[in-house]
Amino acid sequence: MVKIEVEIEGCIGCGACVNACPVSLFKIVDGKAKIVGNTDTCVLCRACESTCPVGIIKITE
Ligand code: SF4
Ligand code: SF4
Structure with a gap:
């Protein structure tokens, strides 16, 4: 079971994660x-x- 955590307060909205994820999870x-x-x-x-x-x-796995 994969757990994806984002400390959202620190996010600057750059979109790098959106572009990086091969399965479009962001x-x-x-x-x-x-x-x-x-x-x-x-x-x-x-x-x-x-x-x-x-x-x-x-x-985390
Ligand atoms: S890569 Fe950019 S948009 Fe994605 S979580 Fe980090 S700061 Fe936010
Ligand atoms: S980029 Fe997407 S597929 Fe790769 S670890 Fe992050 S959430 Fe998972």
Whole structure:
């Protein structure tokens, strides 16, 4: 079971996670990243984690 956590207060709405995720699990809503869709589709590539310029995304298994 994958858990995707975003410390939303720190999000600057850059959209890097949206562009990085191969299964489109992120969306920008009101200037902040939001997890959309089924997180079970996450392929654990950790691209979101490594691309976020403020380091607020954490993937845990
Ligand atoms: S680990 Fe990869 S597939 Fe999972 S949410 Fe992040 S970018 Fe998307
Ligand atoms: S990459 Fe980080 S700062 Fe940029 S929109 Fe996604 S969560 Fe927010």
